[in-house]
Amino acid sequence: MPFPYLCPHCGNNRSRFNLIEQVVTPVKKDAQTGEIIEHVSDQDPFQYRYHGEQYRVQCGVCGMIDSEELFIKNALRSLN
Structure with a gap:
């Protein structure tokens, strides 16, 4: 279900965001070389x-990056 966003930093952006998909790649590294x-x-x-x-969300106005949950909660709080 889609939810509205509101940037918790600049407080006025409700429409311009970058969604950052976090892709996990588990690896094993050599302890000495880092390879x-x-x-x-x-x-x-x-x-x-x-x-x-x-996902992480970046505000398209001020550049703040944080959890999607924070942007959603801020938007829902502002509606009350």
Whole structure:
């Protein structure tokens, strides 16, 4: 379901936003060189699974980047 956004920083932008999709790539790195040794399956029992946000939102006016939830809550709060 679509929700309205309102930038919590500038407080007046309700229409211009950048949606930033967070793409997770689990990897195993060499501890000495920092080189990527292999791309790890997200089912690997030794690799903690990413539980963060799927999207971040950037205000198209002031440039603030934060969670989508913050932009939605700010918009809903302003309607009351």
